[in-house]
Amino acid sequence: MSDITVPSPLTEPARVDPPMAADERTMLSSWLDWHRATVRRKCAGLAPEHVGASPLPASPLMTVGGIVSHLRWVEAYWFDTVMLNQPDRAPYSPEDPDAEFRVGAQRPLAELLDEYDAQCARSREITARLELGTTARKARPNPTLRWVLLHMIEETARHNGHLDVVRELADGVTGK
Structure with a gap:
């Protein structure tokens, strides 16, 4: 696996x-x-007043803070909840399925990135313990760890594109 430094x-x-x-x-x-490291690069040097800025009128939830929060909870969902059948602790619910975006827009970026990095570290630990062909303990049909890793590459890359535009x-x- 890659050695990635975690700067401010x-x-x-x-x-x-x-x-x-x-x-x-x-x-x-x-x-x-x-792609995880790219998330931090997209956020580097962003002024606090821009963390919750919503510059896309048709997509008011698309903020830098909201996207970082979403990525943190997506990592938790796929690795902790789906692969290990742990409780889903995310702030969203059936009544408010986009809550992580709203919460993220209101929080300091440094905290959001630290939580994202911590969740990514946990996801790496889970990945290291499982075989690529290991099937999920929760979802039906059961994806394999291989599928989850590919999905997370796609998910993180797609949201890096959103970070490009919003930034x-x-x-x-x-760039970056």
């Missing part, structure tokens, strides 16, 4: 490129870690 949200973190050739577990884990509209910063 005001600095741009290093990102370790995935290997060009490796076994399946290393490839999946490395690509997911690369550019909030303060003009592009």
Whole structure:
């Protein structure tokens, strides 16, 4: 797996490129870690007043804070809840399925990123203990760990694209 430094949200973190050739577990884990590190890069240097900014009129929940919060809870859901059948502790509910986005828009970015990093570390520990073919203990039909890793790569990459747009509209910063 990749060694990724965890800087403050005001600095741009290093990102370790995935290997060009490796076994399946290393490839999946490395690509997911690369996209996880990209989340922090997208947030580096963001002013506090932009964390909850909602620059897309048709998507008021799309804020930097909301996206980071969502990614934290998506990690928890797939690795803790689905793979290990642990209780779902996320702030959303059937009555308010988007609560993590609202909560995230109101919280300090440094706290959100620290919680995201802690959840990613937990997800890495779970991944290290299970075989890629291990089936989920909760969901039906039961996805495998391999499926969950691929889904998390897709989910995190897609939301990095959202972070690109929201960040550019909030303060003009592009790339990273």
